[in-house]
Amino acid sequence: MTSDEHGVRVPRHPSPVPRHASAFTLAEVLAALLFLAIVIPAAVEALHVASLAGEVAARKGAAARLADRILNESLVTTNWNTGTQSGTVTEGGLDFRWTLTSQTWPADTMELLTVEVKYPARGRDFSVKLSTLADSLTLTPATGTQR
Secondary structure, eight states: OEEOTTSOEEOOOOOOOOGGGSSOOHHHHHHHHHHHHHHHHHHHHHHHHHHHHHHHHHHHHHHHHHHHHHHHHHHHHTOTTSSOEEEEEEETTEEEEEEEEEEEOSSSSEEEEEEEEEEEETTEEEEEEEEEEEEGGGBOTTTOOBO
16 A cells, blocks of 8 residues: 555555466367367257157147047047047147047956047157047947947
8 A cells, every 4th residue: 555645545556467367278268168069069959859848748738639539529429339440630730640449348348449649740750549448338239329
């Protein structure tokens, strides 16, 4: 500290920082670049996986709603005992392929109805399956109508 003409102590200005202490060394720069070369591709891949998961989840929800609707319509119209059925439904600009199958349930006179809905996401096919039991005694074998 220095004193002014009245004897008041005034702090001195700090000396300028030496030039060699204000820059990164070549080794530090290369280490930072190596770190970025490792981290950036991993972060991009993580974003890609997250984007795919979001797309698949959204389409899976739509496929599950569609499968539920097909099962309910088949039970109400009692057309589920006519063998394997299939079709394509376009919803929101996407094509969903569905298949309805009926199998004998081993424990009772019930039938196991299964709907599988397939949908594409990023060039791969995914699917959702929903199943329920239906009482085959409520149908007359010849006409397929309720008694």
